[in-house]
Amino acid sequence: MNSRLTGYFYCTLAMIGVGSTVVASKLIANGLPPFSATALRFAIALPVFIAAMRLTGERWPRLGWRELLLLVVQAGSGSVGYTVFLLNGMALTSATDAGVIAGTMPAVAALVAIFALRERPGVMTLLAVALATAGVFVCTMSAGSGANAQGAAAVHGAANGSSLTGNLFVLAAVFCEGFFILLNKRLRTAVSPLQMSTLMTAIGLVLALIPALFERPWQGSVDRAALAGVVYYALVPTVAGFMLWFAGAARIAGAQASAFTAFVPVSAAALAALVLHERIGAAQWMGMACVLAAVLLIASDGARLRPAGRAAASS
Template sequence: MSKTTIAYVNLSLAMVLVGSSVVAGKIMVMELPVFLASGLRFILALAILVPVVLLREGGLPRISRRSWLMMGVQSLCGSFLFTVFLLYGLTMTGPASAGIVTSTTPACMGIMAWLFLGDRPSRKTGLGIVLSVLGVAVINLVQSGGGVGSNPVPGNLLVLGAVVFESLFLLIRKTVPEPLSPLAVSTIISLFGLLWFLPMGAVEALQTDFTAITATGWLVVAYYGAAVTVLAYVFWFAGITRVPPSTAGVFTAVMPVSALVLSALVLGEPIGWQQLTGCACVLGGIVLISR
């Protein structure tokens, strides 16, 4: 298996896990406050990452002040703002609707890569993006009544804001020149993530009745920390350094497909032929790019 193919697999796995955060987040915000839940997620992630990076790499590498700054900004966008906008959006809209909104990520990321990194997509990559966005449009034609949510318009706008921050998060790694390992990057991002959530998380902890949190709530927090944070970060950072940003952007289309499928499997939301057609277009765009 070539290095490029391995990168494609890593990017796909990362987006499957990020897509699952839509469903996991919907369950999590029903039991825990947003900042507290996110702070606990990063504490768990660091409890996994720090010992591993110490054993395998002897600690964190030395990087420039500019790289520390860029990674702090990256964590602010992806770990903090993406999470806050997504989780608060999920309190007002359904997970299926949120999954559909996140489908704009490929187009958003492709445009940002072109504007800020000068990565003009090739004709084949552009066609893959168009096909992915077409799939998004097809999925967006149907909104299931049970999945709309109590206040869907502002909820969906918050999720759209999360898409913008996620796109910035996924691209900023390209601005750090040091050859950092995926494990080291994931650890640094998680350290910053905990710092961003710690102040408000501590305030919410003082106001929370921990005895009222069910076993399901704790399991979802554990999943968010171990899978959505540790594994998704490692997979994404292992893949993003080996492909152009516009190509990586196409793979973010896996995220809404994952969210839609898991919304049906875990939360029982219906999926019709329109959603299946949209998913097929999204996957077709990825196949077009990866050939």
């Protein structure tokens, strides 16, 4: 297998893993409080990242106070905020809807850059943002009418929540990740992907630990499915996903790598149907089609801008 095909394979596996976090989060949300689950996820992943740094010979980067503060805000949004909002959303909505909304990440990141960094987007990027918005709108409006997630709610005991509210929580999680990408562009010191992942995990653990103590998770019963979900989330999408993504992205162009985020809603929907026995409705198919088209437009715009030296930095 040549280097490019290997890159495609690694990026595909990484994005399938990202899609699987939605299903894992559904299991976690039904058995553990959000901050407790987040802290446990980071506590499991951190020793693995530290071991990886020792094996590769990487050291902690030398950062000033401004950059340390920036990293704390990054971890608060992209690590803790994303996970907590996602878990809250998964307690109220279907994994299929959440997967479609999570797939809008490239378009959301572009939207954040337009308003916060005043970047001038290409026509295809604007179309991608419109398509992603349409995809979220279709799923959210369908959820608001009660057409979505009724089967999943009945099976998993989430009937006491509003799917519309859950979708908005998931959308908030995606915007947290978009804010994380924005802040990552403000770092002046070069930080390697492994260093960044280790720092985000360590800071995220500290930030999630105090709210987790107020949740008093030790007073409730232990849900084995939720614990298994946390272990899976920590080791497969977080650690293995990081290694696969950067190993794959190093072998292919950045625009090609971004196109593989299209596997997120697809894998989330497939796993939701297989593992959670959720039914994929017409609105969800329509939303998925809009999101997939948006991802491909973002990737096309990235390929067009690359020769002009405006390739986006990977997060």
